[in-house]
Amino acid sequence: MSSTFLRDHAKTLQSFADETQSRAQNNPDDFLLQLAAKNQAAAARSMTQRVALSEANEMGELLDVRLIGPKANGSIPLDSFLETIGPLAKSWKLAAHRLRYGRDAVRGAAADVVSALNFKLAGLAPGSTHVFITGNAAPDLTGDSLLQATLDQTFRLLNSEQGEFYDAVDAIGGKSAHQLGEFMRGLDKAGLAVEFSWKSAHGLRCWKGRPDEITRVRALLDTVNEPEKYTEVIEGNVAGITDTGRLALRTVEGKILIRFPLKITEQVQKLKIASHARLTVETSKYWDSVEKKDVYKRHLISVE
Known part of the structure; x- marks a missing residue:
């Protein structure tokens, strides 16, 4: 069920609960009415929570x-x-x-x-x-x-x-x-x-x-050990930029993938495909103990 339907249903339950609660306050000796007010209030709270969860789910939260x-x-x-x-x-x-x-x-x-x-x-x-x-x-x-x-x-x-x-x-x-x-x-x-x-x-x-x-x-x-890290400057032509935080740079050694942090997204967005770029990156060298080889991963520090 959609959150819209659940929200409308929650409002209806809350309206019933408020009405019953008002009657219960005016009839404090009516045990069944007090019990009904308590149960309807609990049902309204439960539905309100269900609405909140449904809305959070629809928003990816x-x-x-x-x-x-x-x-x-x-x-x-x-x-x-x-x-x-x-x-x-x-x-x-x-x-x-x-x-x-x-x-x-x-x-x-x-x-x-x-x-x-x-x-x-x-x-x-x-x-x-x-x-x-x-x-x-x-x-x-x-x-x-x-x-x-x-x-x-x-x-x-x-x-x-x-x-x-x-x-x-x-x-x-x-x-x-x-x-x-x-x-x-x-x-x-x-x-x-x-x-x-x-x-x-x-x-x-x-x-x-x-x-x-x-x-x-x-x-x-x-298998993960602390990688060796060092800073280097890489130059090449921009080959691609993705919304998953990846920048591809085509260099004389081949295409290199560089991850960039969200904080400097604005700097990256100024780059243009096929344009020349000079980037300062932090390179991490991991040792893959299964494949028995070095694995290089790069994080963008700044666009020069």
């Missing part, structure tokens, strides 16, 4: 998290819940910092990043192991949504294979990837699996974190 397993029978220990959800929330915030500024946070994510994401525990479905989390998908001054960029890259990493894994890790940053690994360890320790779903601007994204899938992603994350 709702993340549906389901914890699954023998211990996830509608109630799990608070410590187990915090050990799983806590690192996941940290991973999102650190990834958002990396995406906005092009570098890992020195400590925690910047206050403006946390404020822009505005993550909230929006509700629990029947049983405390089905959690709804909302955020803020509104675009910033660059026209990009930090929340959507963060979730896009998170789902990309979770569903990545070996060939694109290092690019996915480089997008969210090493600190975010580490916290994602802690999240996986928390799931293992609690004996839980997990399912994520999110209605993005490009369609429904999901990740089914069954035990074998958790093991696969953990194994990939465990």
